Amino acid sequence: MTDENKTWHQEHKDSLTKGQRAADLMRNGMGSGPFVGGFIGFMIIWAAVNTLVLASKAWDPYPYILLNLFLSMLAGLQGAILLIAAKRQDAIAGAMAQHDYDTNLKAEKEIQALMTINRQQLEILAELKAMGATPRS
Template identity: 35%
Template sequence: MNKDSKTLLHSETIQLAKLQKIVEQTINDEKLIINNLLHPPEDVLTKGQKISDKVATFGGSWAFIISFFVILAVWILFNTLTPLKDNFDPYPFILMNLILSCIAALQAPIIMMSQNRVEEKDRMRSENDYLINLKSELAIRALHEKMDLLLEEQIKVLFESQAKQLDILKSIERKITPKV
């Protein structure tokens, strides 16, 4: 094996070692990100949180609005159409207003609890999106490093082959030109 082939094999070995180092570094950088994406923290909901989710889901639906409207209409009709001795909440409907106020006073904080938890889930999703973007950035950076390394090696090989070609041309020129 001549000197040039040994040099070429040695330079290829060095280049492969550099590429392997870049790949290993990329894999190590991505381990934490992949672990977070594959194993997100489990949502452990308490009984109260589950109830607040159900109340918020039902309280913000058309079923709630329609059923509430029907109950209020039945309440008003019953208390206006029945004889005075049988209706339990006469015309200004004070009891109905009290019940509506209590429902609104209880429903609002329950819905807010559910919204706070949804906001926390959204924050976690945005963190996962950030981690995915970071992973993509690391992959792109590793590709750039690999490309730079390959280009650097190609330029080096081209420069060396050009230098050899120049030497060959000079030797040919010396053989062709007459000696004076």
């Protein structure tokens, strides 16, 4: 794809840093059904192993304090990632709004030029009509 054929969205996507791409991937992953389902499954397995399988030698017996610690750390990390992603989304929305504004200004100039041409054509038509209405001698 040549630079001339690139859309604004493709140019923006190409300009992302590795960190920004990673934040987008993590945000998209954490907001998905498979992630939520997998995490619920992980917690069920954790509780089953610590309650049933390792009843006498559980590394994290009920009320699962270690699991709560991991969940708290995950929540803190997810909050930070979501804030980063929201900040990036705001920047994208601002850039898109500026692009739309620039496009609208360009379109307005082109419309004004077309209106000027239209007025000139109407004047020429009026002159031609006036010339055709004058009696010939």
